[in-house]
Amino acid sequence: MAILKALVVDDASFVRDLVKRTVRQRFPVIETTDAPNGRRAQSLMTASSFDLVLCDWEMPEMTGLELLQWMRQQPKYQSVPFIMITSRGDKDHVIEAVREGVSEYLGKPFSPDGLSKKIIKVMGRQLKEAMDRGGRSLSGPADAFKESAALLTQKREAPARNPQPEPQSPLLQPQAPKPSAAAGSSSAKFSSRSGNKGAMSMASVRFSESTLASVVKDINLTEVRVIAKRDQLFPGILDQAVVDIDLGDGQMARLNGYVHQLQAVDKRQDTDFVSVTVRFVDEDPKKLEDLSRFVARFRAGGR
Structure with missing residues (x-):
């Protein structure tokens, strides 16, 4: 049974489906609704309430940044986590999003693990408590919560013997290298x-x-x-x-x-x-x- 609600906003249906599938598989307590642009998202957010917004930047009618600006002006959404999922990772755009109140910034293309960790990070104990109430396990080799304790306490676990490279947040990631x-x-x-x-x-x-x-x-x-x-x-x-x-x-x-x-x-x-x-x-x-x-x-x- 879903306990939390998330809104997925992207003009590409392929990307929306990827995000929703990841959320559904990793966090079954989160119900997802989607919108093709910021204008439609604004309408849905006015008619209902959401606990998390996962949004693209570049979209027709209303961009992700414009939706974020509007959202932070609404009393019920001033503190709701907003994850910007976008291919725009240049420093100026990241700084602009941070100034407007973005909670996290995830670069495209993203991995399911990368998205899951961002969701865990911004939702914190609210998500953990929802999973507990939903009777979901917080551990297991394929469970997204296997690193939740480290993320929630900002502590690092010891590196694996053969760690796989993890996509960095665009907040720390340089521009894609030019052809050598x-x-x-x-x-x-x-x-x-x-x-x-x-x-x-x-x-x-x-x-x-x-x-x-x-x-x-x-x-x-x-x-x-x-x-x-x-x-x-x-x-x-x-x-x-x-x-x-x-x-x-x-x-x-x-x-x-x-x-x-x-x-x-x-x-x-x-x-x-x-x-x-x-x-x-x-x-x-x-x-x-x-x-x-x-x-x-x-x-x-x-x-």
Whole structure:
């Protein structure tokens, strides 16, 4: 039986489903409701009450930041935890969100463990007591509460013998690294394989535990196909992804998606290159406009 209520706000239904699934599996005492943008979320929050808000930043009609600003002006929501889940991790945006009263900041793509720890951190004993009342176990190898004591007391547990890398909060995480010189030298090889005589477009494809330096092979309004060297850490099918594309003039498009296909470039077992297709899930008109501009420029460069 649900005891707490959470509102999940994101213009991409794929992301909303990921968040709701994680909450449902890890915290069965939390009932989730979702909204495609801040305006709809505002309406739901006015008509009902929520104990937690998990929200994207960039959305049509009303952004996550605008929803946060409105929320902190409402007496019943002044102290309700608000987790911003977004691909915007640059310092200025983080500082702006902190000033407006954000409780935590989680970068996309996120892992279920990363999201669970943020929820535990912001809800604290309210969540623990709800789990107790719901008769749920607070321990177990796959239980999200196995580190709850450390999180609630701000103490660190001894590191595991072979710890897996954990995605850092964007509050502490630097920008995704630019393609290295090695990646740059690889682009010439990519160019000769692709037959594209225009300037190659580099892209960073971010996953929950890695960033893939790659070259754009093809792109349209629904998906992008990139080529990356095999010696990097690759994702799995259906893993979340954020594709960072340089639009020029200092602007960066951050497009949310998921891995649709992984394929060897050559029909050889020892091929050096892998093709990765990422399907986009954003429904924000501004992002689609940015993508359209890049597609047009990409096509013109390949003539």
